Amino acid sequence: MEKEFDVYYWNSLKGKLKENYPILTNSDLLWRQGTEEDLLRTIAFKLGKTKRQLQEIIENY
Numbered sequence: 001m002e003k004e005f006d007v008y009y010w011n012s013l014k015g016k017l018k019e020n021y022p023i024l025t026n027s028d029l030l031w032r033q034g035t036e037e038d039l040l041r042t043i044a045f046k047l048g049k050t051k052r053q054l055q056e057i058i059e060n061y
Contacts (some may be wrong), residue, residue: 007031016061021047 014029028046031039044054 013058013061023047
């Protein structure tokens with residue numbers, strides 16, 4: 001991802017993800033420092049997408 005992945009960026013992004021993918025829960029979108037890779041992997045799995053596909057979705061927001 002080109003943008004720096006931090007809590008501020010994540011807070012704006014998670015609302016968009018939840019709006020477009022209502023299957024995602026608040027716990028799926030819970031961000032903790034240093035867990036970006038696990039977070040993306042978990043979300044991608046829940047959506048049935050690869051991590052790369054999820055990154056492309058995020059880049060388009």
